Amino acid sequence: MKLKFKLALFSMLSKLAVSLLFLIILPYIIERINLRQIDYELIRKREQVIDLIVQIGIEPFISSDTTDAFGSYNILKEEFVSIERINQTEVVNHIDVSPRLIDDEEINYRVLHYSLLIDDQPYLLEVGKSIESILLAKRNINRVIVFFIILIIVLTLITDLQFTNILLKPLDKITGKLKNNAGPGSFDKIPVSTTTADFIQLDRTLTDQMIQIEELFKKEKEITVNISHELMTPISIIRSKLENLLVREDIEDAIIIKVEESLKTLHRLQSLVNSLLTIARIESSQYLKNDIVSPVEVILEVMAEIEPVAEDKGITLLNNCSDDSFVQHANRELLFSMFFNVIYNGVKNTDSGGSITITGEVLDGIYRFTVSDTGHGLTKSQMATLFSRFKRHESKTDGTGIGLAITKAIADFHGIKISATSKEGSGTNFIFDFKKTS
C-alpha cells in the first residue's frame, strides 16, 4: 500500500475512534446537565409551594372531603405539583425518575419527593417535571451528531488525501527516478524540488551514492582496461612467436606438436583472463543494454550452434518454448553466452542417449526458461558452489570452469533470477526467470 493511502487511512481511523468515543459520551453528558437543570428548578418550585402554604395555609390544597390529596397539572402535562396527607413520619427528600399514567398516557417525570409536617400532620409534597422532551432531544442530538461526524470524516479524508498527495509528491519523484534508473550513470541527478528536509536529505544521499558507484565503476573500468592491456600484450607476443614457428616449413612434426601444446596452454591462460575480465566488465556495467531480445530466438540460435556436437554425442536437444516474447534493455550477445554456457554444460554432463529439454513458459508476471538435462546430476556440495568461480565439476573438457560464474553475472546484470535443481543421477535443471516488462 502506498504511503499516502496509509497516512490517510490512519488519520481516518483515528478520527473515527475519537468520534465514536464522543458519540458515546456526549448524550450522557447532555442528559446529566439537563437533569441538573431540572432538579434545580424542582427545588425552586418546592420552595415556592412551601412559601404559598406558609402564606395561605394547607387548607386550600387539601379538601377534606374525599381524597385528602391535592394534584395540579399544567395544560400540557409538562409539570405537576401534588400534596397528600401521609401516615408515616420518616423524612423524605429525594429526586427520582418515575413514570405516571395520566389520561391513559404514560409520561416519564423527574419527581422531587419531600415530606413536611404541618400541625403535626405529615404531608408528602411531590413536584414533577416531564423529561419526555429531554429524551426526544437526546435522540435528535444523536442523529445530528452522527450526521456531522460522517460529514467531517468524509471531508477530512478528501482533504487528507489531497494534502498527503501534495506532501509526498517529491517522494514519488524520487522513487520514480529510482524506477527509471538503468544504472548509476543514467541516474537523474537534478535535485527534486521540495521544502521537506527529509526528502531533500533522501534525494541528496541517493544522488551522492549513485555518483560514488558511478565513480567506482569508472575506476573498475580503468583497472580492467589496464589489466587487460598488461596481461594480453605478453600473451599476444608469445602467441605470435609460437604461431610464426608453426608456419615455418623447416620444422619437424614433433616440434610442431610441442608448439601446439604451448599454444593450448597459452589459450587457457588467455581465456581465463578474458573470462575474469568479462565478469568484471559485466559487474561494472560496461556492456550496453540496448537490444530488444526474444529469448526464444536466442535459445534457438544456441541450439543450432550446439546441435552438431550434441548429435555427434548421441544427445537429443528438445525445444519446448511456446511463448515468443521480447525482453527490453538487454545485451543479445551476453544472453546468447548465458544460454550457451548452460545448454552446452548440459551436453557435456549428459551421456549418449540422453536429452536436453529447453522449456519456455509464462508464469505469473515472469517468463521462465528451464534447461533440463538427463545427465549425471550434481551432488549437494557441487550445488552449493555451482555458480562460484573456478569450481570445476570433474568435467573432462577444455573449459576453465568459470562458465557458470559468467552465466550468473550475465543473469544478475539483466535482473534475471537464475537457480538450479538437481538430483544425483537423474539430471539437472537450470531455471531462468525473466521479469516481464510492459
Add this chain to the structure above:
Amino acid sequence: MNLLIVEDEKNLAAEIESFLKKENFICDLACTGADASEKIAVNLYDFVLLDLGLPDYDGLDLIREARSVGSEASFIIITARGAVEDRVKGLDLGADDYLAKPFALVELLSRINAVARRKFNVNSQAMVVGEFTINIQSRMVLHSGAEIELTRKEFNMLQYLVLNHEKVLTRHQLYEHIWGNMLDDQYDSNFIDVHIKNLRKKLNAFAPTPWLETIRGVGYRVRLEQ
C-alpha cells in the same frame, strides 16, 4: 601491398612483420604515435594496423588525423584494452576492422585480405580444391555442377582453411575465427572436430578429400599443391 604496423611492443611488431612479409606485404613499423602520425602523413599506405594502447597518443586520434590529411589507408585496430566501447568508437571513426589481442596471425591475415577484397572490389575467383569448386562470393561449393549443401559453420570453416591453404590451422584458431572471442570460455576442440567430420562426410559423398588433412595433435590443413 603497403602496410604500417603501429605497435609500441617492438617484440610483437617484429612477429607481425615477419609473418606478413612472408605473405608478400611491404611492412613499415612505428613504435610511437608521433612516429606513426608522421609516417602516415608522408607515405601512402594501403593498411595501417593500429594498436590503441600507445604510450604517447590516443590511437583513435590517429585515425582522425589520417582522415584529415586525406589518407586512404584502411585501419585495422588491434588492441588489448578490450573496453567494449573502443570497438564501437573505432568502427565509428572509420576503422575497417577490429581485432582484440591476443589474435591469431592467420586471423589477422584473413581480415586484411577481406578488407582488401572490399577495398579493391575484387570479386574473388572461384577456388578449385580437388574436384570441388568453392565460390566465396556466392558461398557455394560445387562438384561437377552440383551444389553441395553445407551449413553456415561448415562453409565458413572450409573457406577459412582454403583461403589459408598450405598453413596448419590449430583447432583454436579455427574456433576463434568462427565463434569469435565471445564464447572463449566454452572453447571445446570437440566443436571443430565435429564440424570437420560432418564436412568431410558431406564432401566424401561426392568425391574423396585427401586435400583436407588432419595434423595429429595440432589441427587441420588444406593442401592445394600436391
